[in-house]
Amino acid sequence: MATNIVYLRMKKKITVVPLAKIVLKDVALLTTNVPEKEEIENIQLYHLKKEDNEYVVIDSFIIIKYLNQLFKDVEFQLIGLTETIIQVKEKNKKRSILFICLVWLILFIGTAMTIMNFHYDVSMQEVQQKLHYILTGERTHSPLWIQIPYSLGLGIGMILFLNHWFKTKINEEPSPLEVEIYNYQKKIDDYISYYENDLNDEHKHI
Known part of the structure; x- marks a missing residue:
């Protein structure tokens, strides 16, 4: 023994x-x-x-x-x-600045379109106009004192939700996006372990 x-x-x-x-x-x-x-x-x-x-x-x-x-x-x-x-x-090859800017631009446009379409679907402008009328008794097409803080709040909310400011994390708690990425990667690893075990054949070992 x-x-x-x-x-x-x-x-x-x-x-x-x-x-x-x-x-x-x-x-x-x-x-x-x-x-x-x-x-x-x-x-x-x-x-x-x-x-x-x-x-x-x-x-x-x-x-x-x-x-x-x-x-x-x-x-x-x-x-x-x-x-x-x-x-x-x-x-890993160093990414070109042009490629990074192109990806950033596509994501920016896509995100902006998503937010605008959502606001259009829920009639956000009409809601803000009615809120302005309730609080001030006046009617206006663009209640900027509501719209500007609301727009800033969207950006700040996304930063807090994603828990990142560029490469800096706000705190150690993982963001919902990081959790989803982790779960996705775990499922991929489980799939690979089950279906891609290339070294299980004796002739491929050591």
Whole structure:
């Protein structure tokens, strides 16, 4: 029976460049006092190929099976996740200012059209005119003292809702948008883990 124990905790997801060599410490965290720790951490598990898809999944069962073959006197115990998703991605290229401005302009126009169409549907201008008449007893086509603070409030409300001012977060609480993005990414990862486990075939392993 093995007297030395190595605890493994698989990472949920990592991103690497094409044709990268994957070693154990890339996909798992190790804790142990065995002298072979550094050697174990740097064991190559897989070498990405040109034919590999954008996602590759490494299963902990195959890793432990391989490690048991190499280290007979060491016991490997898994803690937490059972697999790691490897995303193959080219290095990020610097976005051009022109591209950023174009995207910003499209989003700005789309958002403005959405807000204006909503206000038209609910007859917002008529509501503000009636509110002005109730408060002042006078009729006017453009009650600016209501419309201007209302417009500023829309912008401030969106900043508070998204919890961001450019790259700065207002507080540590995640915004509803960040929560939705997280849930969306989690569903994608679950789908990939279920359908794209390319390393489950024995001939593709180590």
